[in-house]
Amino acid sequence: MSHTRYRVMEAGEARRFPPEAMARIEKILTRYPTKQAALLPVLWVAQETWGWISKEAGEEVARVLDLPPSHVDGVLTFYTMYNLRPVGKHLLQVCTSISCHLNGAESLLERCGKRLGIGLEETTADGKFTLVEVECIAGCDRAPSMMVNDQYFEPMDAGKLDALLDRLSREA
Amino acid sequence: MSSTPVAPPPSAPPPAPPPKDTFTVSFDGKAIEVPKNLNLIDAAKLAGVDIPHFCYHPRLSVVGQCRMCLVEIEGMPKIQAACTVPLKDGLSVKTTTDKVKNARAATMEFLLINHPLDCPICDQAGECTLQDNSFGYGNQLSRFDEAKRQYPTFDRTMIGPHVVADMTRCIQCTRCIRFTHEIAGTSELTFLDRGGRTLVWTHEGQPLANDWSGCAADVCPVGALTTREFRFRSRVWYLQKTPSVCPGCNVGCNISIESRDDVVYRFLPRLNPTVNDYWLCDYGRFLSEPLNDRDVHKATVREGSAVREATVPAAVDRIAREIRSSLEGKGPGAVFFLGSAHLSNEENFLLRKIADHVGSPNRDAIVDKSRPRKVKSKTVWVEGDDAGANHQGAKDMGLSPGAGGHGLDAVIAGKASPEVILIADAAFSAIADDPEKVAALRRARFLAVAARNANALTRAADVVLPAASLAEKEGTFTNVQGRVQKFDRAFLPKPPIRAAWEHLLLLALALGFGDRSWTPHDLLRQIAAEVPDYAGIKEEELEGGRLLKKGDFAWAGRP
Numbered sequence: 001m002s003h004t005r006y007r008v009m010e011a012g013e014a015r016r017f018p019p020e021a022m023a024r025i026e027k028i029l030t031r032y033p034t035k036q037a038a039l040l041p042v043l044w045v046a047q048e049t050w051g052w053i054s055k056e057a058g059e060e061v062a063r064v065l066d067l068p069p070s071h072v073d074g075v076l077t078f079y080t081m082y083n084l085r086p087v088g089k090h091l092l093q094v095c096t097s098i099s100c101h102l103n104g105a106e107s108l109l110e111r112c113g114k115r116l117g118i119g120l121e122e123t124t125a126d127g128k129f130t131l132v133e134v135e136c137i138a139g140c141d142r143a144p145s146m147m148v149n150d151q152y153f154e155p156m157d158a159g160k161l162d163a164l165l166d167r168l169s170r171e172a
Numbered sequence: 173m174s175s176t177p178v179a180p181p182p183s184a185p186p187p188a189p190p191p192k193d194t195f196t197v198s199f200d201g202k203a204i205e206v207p208k209n210l211n212l213i214d215a216a217k218l219a220g221v222d223i224p225h226f227c228y229h230p231r232l233s234v235v236g237q238c239r240m241c242l243v244e245i246e247g248m249p250k251i252q253a254a255c256t257v258p259l260k261d262g263l264s265v266k267t268t269t270d271k272v273k274n275a276r277a278a279t280m281e282f283l284l285i286n287h288p289l290d291c292p293i294c295d296q297a298g299e300c301t302l303q304d305n306s307f308g309y310g311n312q313l314s315r316f317d318e319a320k321r322q323y324p325t326f327d328r329t330m331i332g333p334h335v336v337a338d339m340t341r342c343i344q345c346t347r348c349i350r351f352t353h354e355i356a357g358t359s360e361l362t363f364l365d366r367g368g369r370t371l372v373w374t375h376e377g378q379p380l381a382n383d384w385s386g387c388a389a390d391v392c393p394v395g396a397l398t399t400r401e402f403r404f405r406s407r408v409w410y411l412q413k414t415p416s417v418c419p420g421c422n423v424g425c426n427i428s429i430e431s432r433d434d435v436v437y438r439f440l441p442r443l444n445p446t447v448n449d450y451w452l453c454d455y456g457r458f459l460s461e462p463l464n465d466r467d468v469h470k471a472t473v474r475e476g477s478a479v480r481e482a483t484v485p486a487a488v489d490r491i492a493r494e495i496r497s498s499l500e501g502k503g504p505g506a507v508f509f510l511g512s513a514h515l516s517n518e519e520n521f522l523l524r525k526i527a528d529h530v531g532s533p534n535r536d537a538i539v540d541k542s543r544p545r546k547v548k549s550k551t552v553w554v555e556g557d558d559a560g561a562n563h564q565g566a567k568d569m570g571l572s573p574g575a576g577g578h579g580l581d582a583v584i585a586g587k588a589s590p591e592v593i594l595i596a597d598a599a600f601s602a603i604a605d606d607p608e609k610v611a612a613l614r615r616a617r618f619l620a621v622a623a624r625n626a627n628a629l630t631r632a633a634d635v636v637l638p639a640a641s642l643a644e645k646e647g648t649f650t651n652v653q654g655r656v657q658k659f660d661r662a663f664l665p666k667p668p669i670r671a672a673w674e675h676l677l678l679l680a681l682a683l684g685f686g687d688r689s690w691t692p693h694d695l696l697r698q699i700a701a702e703v704p705d706y707a708g709i710k711e712e713e714l715e716g717g718r719l720l721k722k723g724d725f726a727w728a729g730r731p
Contacts, residue, residue, distance in 0.1 A: 005369075006371065
């Protein structure tokens with residue numbers, strides 16, 4: 001989500017996978033030949049457990065998978081969909097790759113930021129929304145496309161965007 | 173009589189030719205036999221063909237990361253990264269075609285898009301692979317006038333106790349990452365981010381702090397990783413390289429002493445696959461710093477309560493006089509000789525000859541134990557725990573108590589009370605800075621030491637001789653494997669400082685034996701003639717060290 005992903009932030013608190021997450025990890029491990037091979041799905045479990053992946057969460061993943069923490073850092077910062085800082089309840093991901101761009105993604109992104117009063121990679125004061133720009137999310141056929149957490153909303157226009165934001169704002 | 177012709181007995185099949193353990197490979201039309209397990213880049217080197225590269229390292233895994241080693245292979249339509257092409261019989265490699273030249277120049281151009289041209293302030297300049305390859309294979313002019321990528325917060329930053337990172341200079345070859353992963357086994361380094369923003373860094377809270385972290389700076393082909401100790405101290409082309417052996421422990425890593433104007437600036441590992449390969453531990457590497465320390469510049473002699481300066485010959489004469497008077501009064505048992513694990517075989521040998529000459533069985537050489545230090549040779553880890561490089565050699569030269577003689581323990585415990593004690597190296601052990609133990613040695617009527625640095629022992633001694641450092645003398649050490657290794661002199665000691673063997677030779681002459689013309693070379697010849705395990709050893713065979721055929725040396729470590 002960030003243009004530079006050099007730092008894995010500290011949460012300032014120790015992270016230990018809760019039992020239910022550990023159970024999921026055990027199941028994941030049965031599908032891979034080595035523990036290292038399971039790193040990506042286990043990082044997803046970490047992200048789903050804590051909402052974002054802190055330095056301590058990365059260390060917990062390294063511990064569980066017997067990997068050097070530096071290797072986990074390398075993978076975390078290589079991929080863009082692991083959140084390296086806390087994000088809002090709704091992660092608004094607006095695609096600006098070619099198809100969406102040609103269909104007005106830029107104005108959509110701008111409208112989104114203006115309505116929420118935040119810039120790119122910022123989170124609203126109430127912690128509800130984080131706005132990010134993403135590369136192609138494979139919604140070209142119904143561009144412009146955007147995702148909220150892992151749900152697609154497409155094709156979007158100003159009216160649909162307003163309705164979506166209104167609905168999400170009303171939610172607790 | 174049968175007309176049936178008798179079939180000739182079946183002839184034995186011709187013996188199969190012995191399987192070849194080499195491949196015939198040609199480089200630019202020149203055919204050469206090379207071992208099968210070689211990498212193509214090293215095979216080319218055997219043929220005298222230089223294939224430029226950054227990421228390939230003979231002891232690290234092959235990653236084909238840098239794209240500098242591109243060559244044409246007959247039968248393959250596209251240019252190939254030489255390091256990734258397995259050798260096979262009949263392989264024909266072309267390194268001088270236009271296609272190859274253009275590809276190399278293009279790779280250089282890509283690398284220089286972001287690499288700063290700050291060579292005038294970069295410590296790597298002069299030993300930089302990027303500089304060399306740019307000069308040898310790059311374009312003369314740059315077509316690039318855009319701004320370069322920089323990592324302002326990742327420059328001039330310590331990423332470990334010894335290594336400084338300047339990530340703006342990094343060319344992403346991954347040698348350092350592979351070194352920490354594959355050799356050190358500590359995996360501190362990793363790539364962060366990706367694409368044009370990739371950089372090498374550590375996990376926060378886990379700095380590059382393994383025992384060989386300096387090697388990460390060694391394998392770095394550019395100035396992205398340098399050592400804090402050597403940074404900004406000297407341009408590398410001013411440094412004179414002298415082959416030597418690390419004084420840190422009994423592993424005996426082969427080093428290059430890098431000096432200029434009689435100052436040692438750094439140690440670098442010197443390739444010896446059977447001992448330290450390409451590596452050197454940080455402890456040994458940074459002993460280059462204390463090598464320049466010296467407190468003892470002149471010989472001193474105590475007269476009554478006063479200590480005054482003397483010439484070295486006068487001081488040695490005083491020692492000889494004291495030894496002779498003790499011999500006359502009390503016999504040979506009244507003199508005690510102590511060698512050292514820091515002295516060369518030649519020096520310890522000469523000390524033992526002096527003890528033989530006066531007939532004293534009281535001789536010893538001890539060593540302190542340190543925490544185990546190890547280094548990866550080409551095949552196994554070699555481990556040592558002596559706090560001196562040559563205890564094995566000192567023992568081999570005969571520096572242990574003879575029949576009816578006493579060792580250092582007995583002297584310190586008061587079980588033996590020699591009148592005269594000669595200690596050939598005042599830094600032989602921590603004992604020399606332990607006031608109680610020095611007091612025990614001081615019970616002797618006369619105490620003489622050779623020293624570079626002052627300690628409790630030199631302050632207590634009657635005669636102190638100024639002794640040369642490792643860089644100021646030559647000789648041989650015998651390591652934990654029983655390998656006799658030669659070290660050369662980087663520069664002459666400043667008079668009146670002399671190597672311990674010179675002090676000992678003066679003493680031998682004063683006591684009536686030896687030859688003024690003896691050098692360490694002559695002493696090694698005498699060792700070869702007189703010390704059984706060293707029989708026939710020749711100086712010219714000592715390139716890479718010669719393993720003694722004793723077979724009782726402890727090999728530690730894992731395969």
